[in-house]
Amino acid sequence: MLDVLNTTTVEKRNLAPRDSRKTIGTVNVPNPRMVCRNVNVYYGDKQAIRNVTIDIGCNEVLSMIGPSGCGKSTFLRCLNRMNDTIDNCRVEGDIIFEGNDIYDPSIDVVPLRAQVGMVFQKPNPFPKSIYENIAWAPKIHGIVESKSDADEIVETSLVKAGLWEEVKDRLDQPGTGLSGGQQQRLCIARAIAVSPEVILMDEPCSALDPIATAKIEDLIEELRSHYTIAIVTHSMQQAARVSQRTAFFHLGDLIEVGKTDDVFTKPLHQLTEDYITGRYG
Amino acid sequence: MNNSSTKNGSRNAGRTIDIVNKGLKRRYRKEKRFRLYGILSIAASAAFLAFLLTSIVMNGYSAFLQTCIRLDVPIEAGMIDESNPKRSDFQGIIKSAIREYYPDVTERREKRELYSLFSSGAAYQLRNNVLDNPPEAGATLSLWVLADDDVDMLMKGHMKRDVPESERRLNDRQLRWIEKLENDDRIEKRFNTTFFTSGDSREPELAGIWGAVRGSFYTMLVTLALSFPIGIAAAVYLEEFAPKNLATDFIEVNINNLAAVPSIVFGLLGLAVFLNFFGMPRSTPLVGGIVLMLMTLPTIIIASRAALKAVPPSIREAALGVGSSKLQVVSSHVLPLALPGMLTGTIIGMAQALGETAPLLMIGMVAFIVDIPGGFTDPAAVMPVQIYLWADSPERAFVEKTSAAIMVLLGFLIAMNALAVVMRKKFERRW
Numbered sequence: 015m016l017d018v019l020n021t022t023t024v025e026k027r028n029l030a031p032r033d034s035r036k037t038i039g040t041v042n043v044p045n046p047r048m049v050c051r052n053v054n055v056y057y058g059d060k061q062a063i064r065n066v067t068i069d070i071g072c073n074e075v076l077s078m079i080g081p082s083g084c085g086k087s088t089f090l091r092c093l094n095r096m097n098d099t100i101d102n103c104r105v106e107g108d109i110i111f112e113g114n115d116i117y118d119p120s121i122d123v124v125p126l127r128a129q130v131g132m133v134f135q136k137p138n139p140f141p142k143s144i145y146e147n148i149a150w151a152p153k154i155h156g157i158v159e160s161k162s163d164a165d166e167i168v169e170t171s172l173v174k175a176g177l178w179e180e181v182k183d184r185l186d187q188p189g190t191g192l193s194g195g196q197q198q199r200l201c202i203a204r205a206i207a208v209s210p211e212v213i214l215m216d217e218p219c220s221a222l223d224p225i226a227t228a229k230i231e232d233l234i235e236e237l238r239s240h241y242t243i244a245i246v247t248h249s250m251q252q253a254a255r256v257s258q259r260t261a262f263f264h265l266g267d268l269i270e271v272g273k274t275d276d277v278f279t280k281p282l283h284q285l286t287e288d289y290i291t292g293r294y295g
Numbered sequence: 296m297n298n299s300s301t302k303n304g305s306r307n308a309g310r311t312i313d314i315v316n317k318g319l320k321r322r323y324r325k326e327k328r329f330r331l332y333g334i335l336s337i338a339a340s341a342a343f344l345a346f347l348l349t350s351i352v353m354n355g356y357s358a359f360l361q362t363c364i365r366l367d368v369p370i371e372a373g374m375i376d377e378s379n380p381k382r383s384d385f386q387g388i389i390k391s392a393i394r395e396y397y398p399d400v401t402e403r404r405e406k407r408e409l410y411s412l413f414s415s416g417a418a419y420q421l422r423n424n425v426l427d428n429p430p431e432a433g434a435t436l437s438l439w440v441l442a443d444d445d446v447d448m449l450m451k452g453h454m455k456r457d458v459p460e461s462e463r464r465l466n467d468r469q470l471r472w473i474e475k476l477e478n479d480d481r482i483e484k485r486f487n488t489t490f491f492t493s494g495d496s497r498e499p500e501l502a503g504i505w506g507a508v509r510g511s512f513y514t515m516l517v518t519l520a521l522s523f524p525i526g527i528a529a530a531v532y533l534e535e536f537a538p539k540n541l542a543t544d545f546i547e548v549n550i551n552n553l554a555a556v557p558s559i560v561f562g563l564l565g566l567a568v569f570l571n572f573f574g575m576p577r578s579t580p581l582v583g584g585i586v587l588m589l590m591t592l593p594t595i596i597i598a599s600r601a602a603l604k605a606v607p608p609s610i611r612e613a614a615l616g617v618g619s620s621k622l623q624v625v626s627s628h629v630l631p632l633a634l635p636g637m638l639t640g641t642i643i644g645m646a647q648a649l650g651e652t653a654p655l656l657m658i659g660m661v662a663f664i665v666d667i668p669g670g671f672t673d674p675a676a677v678m679p680v681q682i683y684l685w686a687d688s689p690e691r692a693f694v695e696k697t698s699a700a701i702m703v704l705l706g707f708l709i710a711m712n713a714l715a716v717v718m719r720k721k722f723e724r725r726w
Binding site: 096125 | 609618
């Protein structure tokens with residue numbers, strides 16, 4: 015699959031023309047976890063996302079790629095309403111999670127974010143101990159009541175995040191004292207401590223070296239069996255390595271979405287092909 | 296092509312390095328000059344500060360000493376009222392003791408001049424002494440009584456002995472009497488406990504700072520109790536919860552403006568609202584504290600908002616991302632990180648309030664108050680007002696009292712700022 019990226023000759027296929035802005039490929043999946051229909055996002059007067067329609071399947075890794083400023087991060091942040099914190103941001107359209115539109119006024123954002131967790135671009139552990147970093151969220155949600163419950167959640171989360179062996183002797187040390195890759199895995203452990211359904215990752219490896227990146231990618235592969243993961247990445251190799259489906263965004267439009275293998279080997283849109291073959295981006 | 300570009304590049308590089316070298320000296324000169332300006336301005340401010348402090352200390356240190364005269368007071372039968380010792384004529388006892396020491400003074404006018412060498416507080420000293428340990432009849436008490444402020448000034452060298460009689464407040468006769476005391480070793484400068492234990496007085500030798508310290512303490516307590524919670528709550532709401540719209544912009548502009556309003560305006564407001572409208576008692580720490588609260592609130596709010604702004608937004612996103620409510624974000628993560636800055640702002644605001652005079656003048660805290668305040672609704676003075684009052688007094692002895700009071704006030708301010716530094720160090724998270 016990776017060899018494909020390096021192949022310069024691509025067989026002649028009928029590609030959608032460059033100026034076509036319609037989403038092409040397979041938007042729907044059977045038994046989706048999240049369903050997005052005609053999502054539009056505006057920052058003030060400026061429209062950042064136009065009419066994005068996509069399903070996110072159960073236990074799949076959906077990667078979103080595209081050149082800078084194409085709206086992939088904005089779209090990701092819509093999925094757990096992190097855009098609410100931006101003052102002039104406005105979201106239209108339907109994002110259905112567990113049968114409800116998450117932007118419905120009756121939906122409480124606090125339980126939503128407990129079910130749709132997020133890992134950010136820059137590792138951002140709390141300036142507290144490693145233990146506190148993990149145990150805080152279960153505590154505020156009332157998932158844990160006793161100290162032993164908390165201990166257990168801390169351990170299982172760190173084990174799942176592949177960090178337990180490295181930090182089990184210094185749980186009381188500050189989380190900010192870990193290395194960048196460890197911090198990011200701590201953030202992932204923090205996100206899975208509340209047992210979310212979906213984990214959103216916004217370029218989780220962009221601040222990490224290749225070894226730490228490889229560890230996170232292995233981790234994503236393991237987490238897939240329990241969680242649905244949507245990941246934004248700048249690295250097409252990473253998208254090809256970790257994801258089952260890939261969505262290509264361009265200037266606010268979802269251009270193409272499909273099985274990762276198909277998108278990278280037989281793209282249906284001229285823009286996609288140009289991007290994955292490195293003609294721009 | 297590759298070759299020529301290298302050649303071109305190297306020629307360019309040579310030229311560039313020449314240009315850089317040419318300008319280098321000038322650049323370093325500029326930097327040196329700039330550093331020199333910095334050092335000069337620091338030296339200048341240090342010199343001014345040193346001058347100020349030296350002049351205050353030189354003027355004020357002598358106020359911590361007070362001239363006292365040892366007086367033998369014979370207690371004869373009948374002098375002390377046995378049934379009610381408090382009502383004895385202590386003034387008369389002191390006068391007779393003085394007459395006994397100067398047997399040759401007989402004329403009425405001379406006697407008056409003689410008595411005036413002793414402080415009117417001498418009678419109270421005797422009274423306290425007698426009430427504490429009642430003496431037996433026939434005993435002689437040896438008391439160090441306070442000298443009058445003119446004698447004090449003479450002993451401290453603020454009044455010259457060799458100038459013509461008409462130019463000093465003590466006449467030649469009085470100087471001779473003082474010389475007699477000196478020859479008998481009955482006059483000396485002792486540590487001035489009165490200054491630290493009593494309230495204001497018309498007599499400089501009886502005036503003390505304690506009333507003003509207590510007044511300042513009660514006033515600061517009211518200010519702190521009100522301005523800290525209100526200021527922090529306002530800052531947190533405005534920074535973390537309030538929507539950004541015209542109303543909050545308006546509030547923000549007004550808070551910044553309030554910080555620049557002359558403090559006397561707050562005093563006028565206190566006079567109009569708290570004294571006239573609500574009828575609160577005038578000259579009290581309660582009203583003073585509320586007025587100073589109004590004055591320090593903008594400072595605290597602005598400092599607290601700056602501290603909140605300095606908390607990295609990634610921490611807020613992290614907490615929101617695991618599904619915490621805004622309040623949980625603020626109370627668990629943002630406030631602990633912002634607290635050192637908030638405390639610093641509060642203490643700086645309090646220090647500012649401690650040194651504030653003008654608004655308190657308007658609400659009557661400039662009154663002459665002898666009693667030491669015992670609570671929030673007792674009339675009281677505060678330290679800066681006390682300094683103002685003493686600086687305004689004509690007696691020479693109040694000059695040193697003024698400087699001494701300034702030293703006490705500065706001591707409190709330095710202590711508060713040190714506390715701010717210590718608190719910041721203690722609560723600051725170093726990770």
